[in-house]
Amino acid sequence: MLHDTDLARHYPPALETTLASDEANRAAVQALDEPAARELAVAVARALMAGALARAGADAECTGAERDRMVEVITARLGGDARMPGGRAAALLGKLALRVTTQPALNLWRGPITGGATPFLGDILRYQARGQALRDHLHRAITADDGPTVLIGHSLGGVALVDLLAQSAACGAPVRGPLLLVTVGSQAPFLHELGALAGLDPxxxxxxxxxxxxxxxxxxxxxxxxxxxxxxxxARVTDHEVSSRQPFPLCHSAYWKTGGVYDGIARAVAEIE
Structure with a gap:
């Protein structure tokens, strides 16, 4: 599971940090009976996953269900029960989870935040300045087949598709083939409100x-x-909510491992057939 979610290389340093922490050692000292030891196992497993996910950042491809399953497996191997709510050990290790996730961002605010945002913001700004080449490429790819076609675009890909389809239709020459557009995690509605969509006037x-x-x-x-x-x-526009049970920014990359995405697409396709 660690390999499937791209967490394998982040798990060992998270394990080292957790086991070497003052919080874990204090919790271990207080685990004087079997219930307390099981409670400690749960808290350690949760702290481990929090640390691994924090290190992975947006690179993690992990749904909430996968995260919970890994916590259960780690807890079981430590001799605990992941269904236990925690308690004193959880309170102590909760401080560790905050320290390994939130505090580094606070300590190194400008660098990580700017560096993390730059790829996405750079893509958006580059597209705004030079997006016509991408729209032309998409038009050629879509019309290469007679269709009918279902178009799916994630994030900026969805923005480009909305731009292309709106721009072409507004000029009286709708793109041939597409019966359904699916945007996933898209900024197109927000950009339209800002008047920043190339294909649609404010x-x-x-x-x-x-x-x-x-x-x-x-x-x-x-x-x-x-x-x-x-x-x-x-009536052509439908919003479809899903939940990967992951926090931002992990949830932005977790759509393709979330069953509700495919269920929504399947229903939409069935409605146009």
């Missing part, structure tokens, strides 16, 4: 010829925005 509605639009979002994902409120009354 306050404009979606033009005739724009296909049905399924907009998938996770409310924990700060880079995902609702489309229905931005295009009120447009």
């Amino acid at each position: 306050d404009d509605s979606l033009p005739d010829g724009f296909p049905r639009w399924l907009n998938v979002y996770d409310r924990q994902d700060m880079l995902a925005f609702l489309a229905e409120p931005v295009f009120p009354g447009d």
Whole structure:
């Protein structure tokens, strides 16, 4: 499971940090009977996963269910029961979890935050300045087949697809083939509200010829925005909420391991067939 979620290389240093921590040692000293020892196992497992996820950052491909399962496995191997609520050990190791996740960001605020945001912001800014080449490429790829076609775009990919489809339809030449657009974790609705979509003027509605639009979002994902409120009354637009049970930014990369995404797409495809 560690390899499947890209956490394998982050687990050993998280283990070393947890076991060497003052919090873990104090909790171990207080685990004087079997219930306390089982409680300690749960708390250690949770602290380990918190540390590994914090080290992995956005590179982790881990759903909430996978995280919980790994906590259960680690707890069982330590002789505990992951269903236990915790207690004194959890309180002590909770301080460790905060220290290995939140405090480094506070201590090194500017560097990590700026560095972490730069790839995404850079992509957005580059697309805003030179997006026509990408839209032209997408148009060629989509129309290379007679269709019908379902288009799926994640994050900036969804923005480019909305731009292309809106721009083409507004010019009276809708892109041939697409019956359904699926955006996942998309900023397109927000950019439209800002007047920053190349394919749609501020306050404009979606033009005739724009296909049905399924907009998938996770409310924990700060880079995902609702489309229905931005295009009120447009029956073509549907928001579909899913939950990976992961915090941001992990949730922005966790859509493809979340079953609700595929369920929503399957229903939308069935409705147009």
